[in-house]
Amino acid sequence: MSEADQWFYKMGEAELGPVSEAELIDLYRDGQMSGETLVREAGQEAGKQMVEAFPHLIEVPPLTSPGDGWTDSSPHPWRRFFARTIDLNVNAFIFVFAWTLLMTTTAPNQSDFWAPFFVDQAYSFPRALLTTAFSFLGNIPFMAYSGTTLGKWIFGIRITHVVGRPMGLWIALKREFAVYVRAYFLMVPIANLFTLAGAYETLTSEGKTSWDRDYALMVKQRPDSDVQTLVGVVVVILFLVAAIWTNLPPEFSKAP
Template sequence: MNYCVSCGKNYDQGTEICSECLTPTGAEITSNSVCSSEAISGTHPWRRLFARTIDYVALYLIIGLIIGVFIPSDSAPLVFTGNEFLDGRLINILILALACIIEPIILTSFGITPGKFLFNIEINKNGSELIEYLDALKRTVALTWSGMAFGVPFLSTVAQYMAYRRLTTTGETSWDKSCGFTITHHPIGWGRKIGLITVLLIMAVAIIVIQRSPVGQ
């Protein structure tokens, strides 16, 4: 079976133009070579950003749930209101710190994070799908520092821009290169698209509930 190098839709032998995105099919690729074709076709910085954002939002919601269940509303910090500049920055730094611990565990256990799964992004260490905890920890810490400056205001924006420039210029991030990781982008099928929309709707509702709960007031 052949796939369009632009949108990933499969097409029949002899097809000259993809019926989905109208891109010329050009050289044909098989299902076994989709990974290499997608990796060559682009670095997909926004796709990677959205995948990581979903992971962070999920962690944000878990923290909100824990606070709502175990901490009395009159004692809960105002970290979910968005009204206090300092509190908002503190919760961002807290999420990044927790991600440095939790993400390596997820990568070691499942080889992929929820956000990467939804966006069909594969992560390998030196060509192997098995990721050791220390390797995953080094990558996550390096990413949090080099790509986000640990959430420090202004510095994080500069770090994200520099990481974006490096990725789009060289084709890889500094943390992936230094830690020996390879990122491969696969086509996003309809199943994942539906799953992504569902997850986004659930997250939006959950955030609204937290904002209106006693924790967020």
């Protein structure tokens, strides 16, 4: 994209871009912005309404989004929270399982250390650091190229660049770090309840989280339906049952 073909546009209080003129018009035609959206070309100080900058669009109304199933752009904070919770726990389980399998097969003499590492209370802090890091990092390749993860797919969420293309590895990495810091506050107990509440307030009041706004990302969901609701409820129940079962004291999990 040349400097002469760089455009910026306003979404709420944020200015997003740069995008090319063709991408800007695609956003309009896809219904991601209206004719009143303020836009400006690189080098200009003041913005114009979209239909002022491109008068020919007055006779070209925005098209509805293609019927690919991901058409709902309204905020769904609880869907996103449960999707993230599923992803973090699934990634942590995969990490523990894969690491234990790797160490027991490649370094069996060290198994006396690695087996207790994942269960003994004495190793709780380094274990938490490792599993938390992998839980967030494990989302990056999926978000970078598909815009969704296992949890997000179950709850009907897909996130891409505002022009519809995948966000790429660098943006996916920065986004995961932003979620880790701004929403989960480095996973510090109690304190992260306040940051999660703040993220909830931003999403419900502004329609976007701060990290999606900062990186010019578009969130699309499958519309609410009986099937989507049923799937979400069943998954949450199964997750809670699994979480309770795995945290039961050994004497409760033993068969009589």
